[in-house]
Amino acid sequence: DQQVKQNSPSLSVQEGRISILNCDYTNSMFDYFLWYKKYPAEGPTFLISISSIKDKNEDGRFTVFLNKSAKHLSLHIVPSQPGDSAVYFCAASDSGNTPLVFGKGTRLSVIA
Amino acid sequence: GAVVSQHPSRVICKSGTSVKIECRSLDFQATTMFWYRQFPKQSLMLMATSNEGSKATYEQGVEKDKFLINHASLTLSTLTVTSAHPEDSSFYICSVPGQGRRDTQYFGPGTRLTVL
Numbered sequence: 001d002q003q004v005k006q007n008s009p010s011l012s013v014q015e016g017r018i019s020i021l022n023c024d025y026t027n028s029m030f031d032y033f034l035w036y037k038k039y040p041a042e043g044p045t046f047l048i049s050i051s052s053i054k055d056k057n058e059d060g061r062f063t064v065f066l067n068k069s070a071k072h073l074s075l076h077i078v079p080s081q082p083g084d085s086a087v088y089f090c091a092a093s094d095s096g097n098t099p100l101v102f103g104k105g106t107r108l109s110v111i112a
Numbered sequence: 113g114a115v116v117s118q119h120p121s122r123v124i125c126k127s128g129t130s131v132k133i134e135c136r137s138l139d140f141q142a143t144t145m146f147w148y149r150q151f152p153k154q155s156l157m158l159m160a161t162s163n164e165g166s167k168a169t170y171e172q173g174v175e176k177d178k179f180l181i182n183h184a185s186l187t188l189s190t191l192t193v194t195s196a197h198p199e200d201s202s203f204y205i206c207s208v209p210g211q212g213r214r215d216t217q218y219f220g221p222g223t224r225l226t227v228l
Binding site: 036100103105 | 146153156205207
């Protein structure tokens with residue numbers, strides 16, 4: 001049973017446009033959500049996170065939105081740049097002391 | 113963010129041999145480290161939680177006798193794949209929890225294991 005789902009395996013966006021990556025979760029106990037970026041043959045790099053007490057967190061070009069009632073979060077990247085091309089993983093945690101649960105990732109391609 | 117190193121970055125071995133992968137937390141001491149495995153086009157799957165000074169906690173389906181974990185110090189955890197087989201070929205990644213909120217984990221660069 002997949003608790004964190006990223007239903008889009010891939011996404012292509014033109015440079016300068018907005019990239020929207022989606023993530024759904026099923027465990028209502030999750031209270032902290034993170035996005036990681038991963039290049040091939042490298043470990044994931046932490047990008048941005050959001051606590052369940054918030055519905056939005058912004059950091060530069062990256063904004064994460066959380067809709068608790070829908071158990072849905074999204075990562076917005078604007079403007080998208082070619083260097084953003086990578087696999088993006090959504091992850092969730094339910095207590096802060098347990099390991100993260102990851103989605104399968106979405107491969108973002110930003111086309112110049 | 114924290115710096116986590118892994119060694120080696122790539123290893124190719126023959127079937128039946130054992131391979132040791134090291135994970136080091138370079139910025140701060142870590143009583144807990146996590147080991148993940150990623151197959152191509154798949155998610156990061158947690159294998160085990162490495163605990164300094166005590167036994168590792170393995171996830172369901174992960175053979176503890178095959179994947180030996182030793183958390184020797186507050187900055188070093190090792191994963192030994194014993195009697196490796198081709199199906200063990202994968203990308204192994206360790207992570208260290210952040211010092212504030214523990215679920216902000218910092219990942220190592222990963223180790224690509226290929227078993228011939």
